Amino acid sequence: MRAIEFVLMSEWGKVLDQIHIDRLVTEVREREVMRGGAICHTGSQVQFWKGVMSGMIKTSILADNGRTSTLTGIAAGAWFGECAVLRSNVWEFDGVAMRDTRIALVPKATFLWLVETSPAFCHYVIHQLNERLAQYSSMIEVERLEVPETRVARCLAWLFNPVLYPNVGSRLDLSQQEIGYLSGVPRQRVNRALQILEAAGLLEVRYGAVHVLDQQGLMQFRLMAEHTLLLDRLRQRSQT
DNA sequence: TCATTAAATTGTT
């Protein structure tokens, strides 16, 4: 798929006028980034608004002490960077490809022009920003109030948010280590959490991936005594 | 196509 086709298939691409499409056709670019490669870097000038055509990236911030704080994953179909374009013109996080990834690039000036000349596009951007705000509010809430199982569940549920990450299937190709980075939970706890969530019928654990069965259920999950009992029973059964 | 090996990931302590 070419970058312009990806643009026109996006939620915001469908609501543009012809004049907007004409300009995008000549200006949209595409870039391929290998696994582990950088998509954007903290402090560097924002030149493009970016969309993930395929693959997946994660956003993180490198702290002074050398540790990295992962913010969130960005799945195929999602667009990001509107906050940096509108707010500071400088990237406020690092973007790293978790797998080989293709990125669609919309020049900053074009993005701003769309905001000013297309009410429909402006509405899309507001919607997107608001949803991102809701995501981060939710993540802060769950980090401060809830146990690791709930954090993992909600983190996964957010990756299936239809506004931020449209057209995501039910399969999420993430190792338990990567889920740990995204949710801020040690891998051992991720492993345990996934087993509980699987026993609760909300997802299925695969090698290097999870199948999400119930996005709403994940979003609303709370750990109860019965969940740990369920897990204990499963373990006893597997030992005998 | 199948067997062997290395690498990645998972599950447990």
Add this chain to the structure above:
DNA sequence: AACAATTTAATGA
């Protein structure tokens, strides 16, 4: 954090 078990991917016969 460390370890063992499991799964996948790569290699070559």
